[in-house]
Amino acid sequence: MEPPIIMPEISQLTPHQRFRQSKERQIRAAIADRDHKALEKLAKTKAGLLNDSLRKEAWPILLGCDTNLRFFHEEWQNLPPHNEEEQVRLDVDRSFIFYPIEQTETQLKNKRNDLYEIIIAVLRLHPNLSYFQGYHDICQVIYLVFGRSASVPVIEYLSLHRLRDFMMSTLQPALDQLHLIPVLLKNIDPSMSEHLKHTKPYYALSAILTMFCHDIQSYSDICLMFDFFFGCEDAAMPIYLYTTILLSRRDEILEVPSHESEILHAIASRMPQPLPISLSSAMAMSLSFHTQFPTSSLLPAWGDLSPYSFLKTWHFPEEVLLPTSPVFVSSRRRSHTRRRRKLRDQQKPEEYDYIEMNEVSEKRPFEDMETVLIHQIADTQSREAKEKARMEKARQARMRQAATKRLTETVANAVPRVRIPLINSVSATISNPEVTNTAENGLLIEDAKDPSSTSDKRAVERSITEKSQLFKSKLSMITSIFQQFPGHSPAIIACFLSMSLFIGIFGVWLSWISRSGASWSTLME
8 A cells, every 4th residue: 555645735834934934033022122132133144134024123223213203294394405405306316216116107206206305304404414426325225114204213313323424525534434445455365455556445435325225236135235234333344345245356356457447446346236245145254354353453544534433433322212113922022021111111210201201312313413413524624624735735745846857857958058167267267367257158257457459359269269179078078977877867967066066166266366366375374
């Protein structure tokens, strides 16, 4: 008798489904307990926080903001307009290209209008912030996860805590962050760092500014990256992740000669689709690199960052005491949660009032960070002024160097035409008391007694002819010396000019002796 055929049950789950089901239970339990450490671990492991419904509850806990702090309202329309609203409109009109899919044109238009109002509301509420291109890419992900009303406080919190460096009036704070990449690359792969030493790290600007939203086309991959970034204690994890992806393209980059900096910039700035490495592997490697080379060890780039940079001011938030939306969990978990909340309520002050606590909590994440923002703006302006002064000083030094070089080249080219007073000419002048100072061929000869005398003129002409021939012979000798030492021409010219100056001074002194009628014996006495 043949054994019966056992048919698999319809309810039987695959290992992948069992994994997701188990992880979803863990995430919901951590959300119910507001367990930051558990959520941090779950956000950095495989598949992240799984879906948008869980992210909507988990991201505020990881970031330390609460979506109940400020609801979306229409008061922003009465605030003064921001000076970059036109650019926001242009960028928003180009949003929602790759996701969400299967949307009608009307639905996309409504989403763009909502996104525009959200961005304008944040900018008007915080006029010290400046808009940057790519900001709308981050906001559209937050909008798709949280919706129209709840996304405003999350975007406010991100802008003040995790995007503040990019929203200054200048991009210099963002560029300072990019200089961490070559230092990290040098620690990990010195040969690749040497290959890219002539290429500035501005190739990573788009990815770091937009948290990869502008360079990655898959919505699920972007959300997985956000899970990873929000679950890491260090706000510099996008730097580590970008370096890891760059290392995975090592062969492609090393094929280009190191002196072709423009081509290397174009290759490094383009994010391949799909990535040459899986996101889970890239995140694991990024965490490993961060453990080996923390940001504080990336010197001197880390020391050059402003003390008000969010890389230095960001820290994991304390436990948020405000209630959140209820999460459906098991009865045993609910009883445990009730006990924890009861114990927590007993530790609160007696004068605790929900409305007052809500207002205090709203001031903590926003108004305090506005003060930090003002300090960072002042620090950025001070650094920018110092940088301009340094650049002006360097420009003036280059101008002086160029002027010196031009002068040296002019003197070197003018050597065949230089008139040099020779010792013989000085001796001839001294031996003839009738002739003392004439400016001809570099010789100071002048008719002393009777300039109209024909004999004196002929003598002068003969002297000039003889000295010109002597000068030409000496000049040809000097030119041959310069040709033998082409690399040392400036030094030889300097020595030659010094000797000429000494001979000239000596000649003037001898001329003074001849005019005064003093003799050597008199001088010796």
